[in-house]
Amino acid sequence: MSELIHEGSHVIDNLLEFELRIAGKTEREVMQQIGNNWQQERRAYFYERQFQAATGMKLDFDKISELKIHIEKYYSQD
Numbered sequence: 001m002s003e004l005i006h007e008g009s010h011v012i013d014n015l016l017e018f019e020l021r022i023a024g025k026t027e028r029e030v031m032q033q034i035g036n037n038w039q040q041e042r043r044a045y046f047y048e049r050q051f052q053a054a055t056g057m058k059l060d061f062d063k064i065s066e067l068k069i070h071i072e073k074y075y076s077q078d
Contacts, residue, residue, distance in 0.1 A: 009044035038077050
């Protein structure tokens with residue numbers, strides 16, 4: 001279930017990006033709203049972690065700093 005939270009966050013980002021592009025926003029304006037890949041992943045993992053904590057699930061990452069290290073190791077920034 002927590003994976004749905006994570007991926008759902010990406011869906012929300014993608015819908016927002018689509019709406020911004022349809023509205024004629026520039027690449028810079030789009031990036032200011034949704035952020036780069038690392039920012040999007042941080043947001044998705046953060047919401048996933050929040051869900052895990054709220055439902056008593058085992059946390060994938062005990063500390064936010066571990067989450068950040070994971071993202072920077074396994075995801076490209078852009």
